[in-house]
Amino acid sequence: MCCNKKCWLIAGTVIGALLVILGGVLIPVGDIIINGEIDKEAVIEEGTIAYENWIVPGSTVYRQFWIFHVSNPNEVIEGAKPILQQKGPYTYLVRHLPKSNITQNTNNTVTFYQPNEAVFQRNMSIGSDDDEYTVLNLAVAAAPGIISEMFLGIVDSAIKQSNSSLFQKRSVREVLWGYRDPFLEAIPNFIISDKTTGVFYPYNGTADGPYVVFNGKDFIQKVALITRYKRQSTLSYWSDDYCDMINGTDAASFPPSVDKNLRLYFFSSEICRSIYGEFEKEYKLRGIKLYRFVVPKLALASPLENPDNHCFCTDLLISRNCTGSGVLDLRACQGGKPIFLSMPHFLYASDFILDSLDGLSPNIEEHQTFVDVEPITGFTMHFAKRLQVNVYFNRTDKIEVLSKLQSEFMFPVVWLNEVGI
Ligand SMILES: *[C@@H]1O[C@H](CO)[C@@H](O)[C@H](O)[C@H]1NC(C)=O
Ligand SMILES: *[C@@H]1O[C@H](CO)[C@@H](O)[C@H](O)[C@H]1NC(C)=O
Ligand SMILES: *[C@@H]1O[C@H](CO)[C@@H](O)[C@H](O)[C@H]1NC(C)=O
Ligand SMILES: *[C@@H]1O[C@H](CO)[C@@H](O)[C@H](O)[C@H]1NC(C)=O
Ligand SMILES: *[C@@H]1O[C@H](CO)[C@@H](O)[C@H](O)[C@H]1NC(C)=O
Ligand SMILES: *[C@@H]1O[C@H](CO)[C@@H](O)[C@H](O)[C@H]1NC(C)=O
Ligand SMILES: *[C@@H]1O[C@H](CO)[C@@H](O)[C@H](O)[C@H]1NC(C)=O
Ligand SMILES: *[C@@H]1O[C@H](CO)[C@@H](O)[C@H](O)[C@H]1NC(C)=O
Numbered sequence: 170m171c172c173n174k175k176c177w178l179i180a181g182t183v184i185g186a187l188l189v190i191l192g193g194v195l196i197p198v199g200d201i202i203i204n205g206e207i208d209k210e211a212v213i214e215e216g217t218i219a220y221e222n223w224i225v226p227g228s229t230v231y232r233q234f235w236i237f238h239v240s241n242p243n244e245v246i247e248g249a250k251p252i253l254q255q256k257g258p259y260t261y262l263v264r265h266l267p268k269s270n271i272t273q274n275t276n277n278t279v280t281f282y283q284p285n286e287a288v289f290q291r292n293m294s295i296g297s298d299d300d301e302y303t304v305l306n307l308a309v310a311a312a313p314g315i316i317s318e319m320f321l322g323i324v325d326s327a328i329k330q331s332n333s334s335l336f337q338k339r340s341v342r343e344v345l346w347g348y349r350d351p352f353l354e355a356i357p358n359f360i361i362s363d364k365t366t367g368v369f370y371p372y373n374g375t376a377d378g379p380y381v382v383f384n385g386k387d388f389i390q391k392v393a394l395i396t397r398y399k400r401q402s403t404l405s406y407w408s409d410d411y412c413d414m415i416n417g418t419d420a421a422s423f424p425p426s427v428d429k430n431l432r433l434y435f436f437s438s439e440i441c442r443s444i445y446g447e448f449e450k451e452y453k454l455r456g457i458k459l460y461r462f463v464v465p466k467l468a469l470a471s472p473l474e475n476p477d478n479h480c481f482c483t484d485l486l487i488s489r490n491c492t493g494s495g496v497l498d499l500r501a502c503q504g505g506k507p508i509f510l511s512m513p514h515f516l517y518a519s520d521f522i523l524d525s526l527d528g529l530s531p532n533i534e535e536h537q538t539f540v541d542v543e544p545i546t547g548f549t550m551h552f553a554k555r556l557q558v559n560v561y562f563n564r565t566d567k568i569e570v571l572s573k574l575q576s577e578f579m580f581p582v583v584w585l586n587e588v589g590i
Pocket of ligand 1: 269270282376
């Protein structure tokens with residue numbers, strides 16, 4: 170829960186109190202006061218500071234998007250290496266709607282939904298979201314991955330009939346939030362009935378959840394930890410007890426007294442897994458000491474380097490016998506669509522992926538994910554969640570626009586930076 174003014178004040182007061190303590194005056198009494206205050210104010214229950222920042226984040230949350238424009242589409246179809254240019258940022262306000270259908274349960278948990286809505290911010294963007302670019306044709310690229318091989322002849326004729334190709338001109342708004350696709354319309358309904366597609370379609374008007382989290386009233390060290398998501402205490406995407414674990418919070422806050430020697434776990438429904446941050450450094454923001462936790466390279470490494478990740482390796486061919494790093498197969502949680510997530514510009518991913526495309530330049534500063542946590546309260550004061558959405562496809566003789574490709578592709582469509590300001 171990024172802090173609002175009152176929350177900043179509290180954190181400030183805590184720090185103030187701490188300074189007094191360190192000044193050597195109030196050591197035993199101060200400790201009790203501080204602990205008493207935190208245990209009370211960090212509980213997710215009406216009237217607390219934590220509650221106020223939990224319902225709707227105290228800070229404003231934006232999503233900045235960079236779209237990947239393909240500058241040589243015709244050549245790629247004939248076997249050339251794709252040349253990409255990122256275009257952005259296009260910024261949307263998100264997470265501004267209060268959590269909905271909140272129920273305080275009798276067992277010290279809270280049930281709720283997180284509603285989704287994105288509102289374009291022209292003054293924080295390089296242009297209108299009607300700006301058009303040449304981007305991957307999502308439906309055409311994904312078709313061989315979701316449609317049975319015996320219908321690929323129909324797919325090929327639908328592509329031709331609708332004048333579609335592997336690439337298309339689309340506006341930023343369409344790519345992100347959805348558009349009716351002429352190729353899908355040319356496909357018989359019994360094969361695919363939903364004719365709309367888009368990277369985040371559907372978004373506006375949907376809600377994520379239900380989530381059940383601990384309110385911390387009985388045990389403050391459990392506050393905000395997720396115990397159920399979609400009525401289950403584990404996921405069902407990875408067919409493995411470890412990879413299916415729902416760990417930690419949603420990263421908006423963590424239980425108080427954050428220990429920099431421990432990992433901070435959090436769950437993100439968008440990446441369909443739990444992940445963690447590791448302590449990187451301590452710094453001061455507006456006079457408040459914060460710990461920066463970053464998602465490390467190891468969290469996305471191949472099972473070769475990080476055996477824990479064995480169950481995130483789902484495809485021996487695509488992952489080159491589980492030696493590939495830095496991409497996460499979301500097919501099981503995206504209804505079979507060949508969507509793969511990575512860090513922006515394939516930061517920390519295997520060279521063979523990066524080498525198949527031109528125009529990408531990963532760097533840690535711009536592309537890593539971090540949360541800056543106030544260690545006493547566990548409140549997240551600042552964060553940047555960064556990820557890239559890619560579509561996997563391979564050469565196939567059955568579809569003309571895919572028949573001459575240079576190789577298989579983990580093809581980037583867009584990357585995003587979600588920040589709390
Ligand atoms: C929230 O509750 C309302 C009223 O009971 C219901 O109509 C709505 O479907 C619920 N929202 C979600 C996301 O379940
Ligand atoms: C607590 O109560 C809620 C709502 O009845 C339920 O979904 C949840 O499973 C219960 N227990 C725990 C540990 O989450
Ligand atoms: C989502 O809905 C809001 C409120 O109706 C609207 O302002 C916004 O433009 C919509 N966003 C998109 C991407 O359609
Ligand atoms: C951008 O415009 C919105 C209103 O549409 C305003 O609330 C916001 O403060 C502006 N932001 C900047 C950075 O100018
Ligand atoms: C496809 O292009 C051809 C020739 O340019 C045109 O005659 C036809 O109407 C187009 N079909 C569609 C569905 O746009
Ligand atoms: C979940 O958390 C436990 C510690 O509570 C940890 O051992 C495990 O590695 C985590 N699992 C995942 C998938 O992050
Ligand atoms: C991609 O297609 C080629 C043949 O066109 C094949 O040799 C290769 O195994 C395929 N790769 C995957 C991951 O299926
Ligand atoms: C994967 O392992 C199999 C069996 O050991 C081997 O035949 C194949 O060449 C390996 N593929 C790659 C891409 O390393």
